[in-house]
Amino acid sequence: MNLLEVKNLKIWDVKTGKVIIHNSSFHLKQGSCLAIVGESGSGKSLTCRAIMRLNRSSLHQSGEILFKGENVNNLSEKEMRKKRGRSLCMILQNGMSAFDPSCVIGVHLKETLAEHFEWNKKEIEEKMKNAMESVMLKNPKEIMNKYPHQLSGGMLQRIMIALTIVLEPDIIIADEPTTALDTITQFEVIEQLIKLRERMGCSMIFISHDLGVVRKIADDVLVMKDGKIIERGGTQAIFSEPKHEYTKYLVTTRLALSDNLKKIMRGGAKVAEG
Numbered sequence: 635m636n637l638l639e640v641k642n643l644k645i646w647d648v649k650t651g652k653v654i655i656h657n658s659s660f661h662l663k664q665g666s667c668l669a670i671v672g673e674s675g676s677g678k679s680l681t682c683r684a685i686m687r688l689n690r691s692s693l694h695q696s697g698e699i700l701f702k703g704e705n706v707n708n709l710s711e712k713e714m715r716k717k718r719g720r721s722l723c724m725i726l727q728n729g730m731s732a733f734d735p736s737c738v739i740g741v742h743l744k745e746t747l748a749e750h751f752e753w754n755k756k757e758i759e760e761k762m763k764n765a766m767e768s769v770m771l772k773n774p775k776e777i778m779n780k781y782p783h784q785l786s787g788g789m790l791q792r793i794m795i796a797l798t799i800v801l802e803p804d805i806i807i808a809d810e811p812t813t814a815l816d817t818i819t820q821f822e823v824i825e826q827l828i829k830l831r832e833r834m835g836c837s838m839i840f841i842s843h844d845l846g847v848v849r850k851i852a853d854d855v856l857v858m859k860d861g862k863i864i865e866r867g868g869t870q871a872i873f874s875e876p877k878h879e880y881t882k883y884l885v886t887t888r889l890a891l892s893d894n895l896k897k898i899m900r901g902g903a904k905v906a907e908g
């Protein structure tokens with residue numbers, strides 16, 4: 635069953651009239667992970683933000699975005715707010731931009747959860763504590779009393795994953811969730827995302843420049859270039875028999891980069907062991 639079906643999505647800038655996403659159609663199967671890859675500026679983030687209806691007001695969108703058969707393009711902002719977080723959850727590139735800098739993490743987490751559930755303060759604290767421990771965040775109580783700037787990028791990403799565990803959304807959209815992190819932390823956060831999928835069986839849209847990670851985590855892949863989907867298919871097929879010249883280029887160059895990462899990781903592990 636398709637949990638999400640995007641039909642003829644078009645996004646354009648009303649100020650300039652420029653079309654940025656041209657007639658994009660794709661679907662996300664229940665329980666599967668769809669990766670969107672492509673060079674910088676190809677339209678991956680705008681596509682995902684369109685699903686969440688989070689693009690700036692100067693960007694207009696048309697077409698159908700059917701979530702469980704309902705076109706989210708037709709929902710009011712109030713109805714959409716209920717869907718965000720509870721049904722469709724986004725893990726952003728930079729944890730720092732996801733949390734309110736003016737309050738401690740715990741306040742933000744409690745406010746988010748109180749918006750979607752009838753839990754009392756104690757229940758929220760208990761659920762968050764368990765979820766944070768499950769993503770290897772030690773001392774959850776201490777962390778909840780810290781401001782975002784007092785925590786590392788890797789910790790903020792884990793907190794976002796922990797919040798996602800508690801929210802149990804139908805779809806997680808992870809937009810380059812490890813780009814802002816150092817190599818070792820990237821590896822750990824990806825491990826947590828893989829575990830999250832295994833545990834919750836949720837569906838995921840995963841945007842990444844790292845094709846090594848895409849090969850590990852995704853079931854299907856969309857390749858985007860200049861606002862268009864130029865190739866799509868099962869992960870295995872995309873990597874072993876890419877058809878489009880651009881996909882061939884991506885697969886060879888990006889996998890070479892990934893191999894480099896693996897070498898660094900092995901080196902890092904040795905240093906840690908020694």
Ligand SMILES: Nc1ncnc2c1ncn2[C@@H]1O[C@H](COP(=O)(O)OP(=O)(O)OP(=O)(O)O)[C@@H](O)[C@H]1O
Pocket residue numbers: 647654672673674675676677678679680681690692693
């Ligand atoms: N608010 C905006 N107004 C007008 N154009 C925009 C806006 N945001 C992004 N764009 C343009 O839309 C295109 C697609 O951007 P998008 O952020 O979706 O690319 P991307 O594939 O996610 O890139 P990256 O991998 O660097 O994150 C780019 O050319 C970008 O300059």
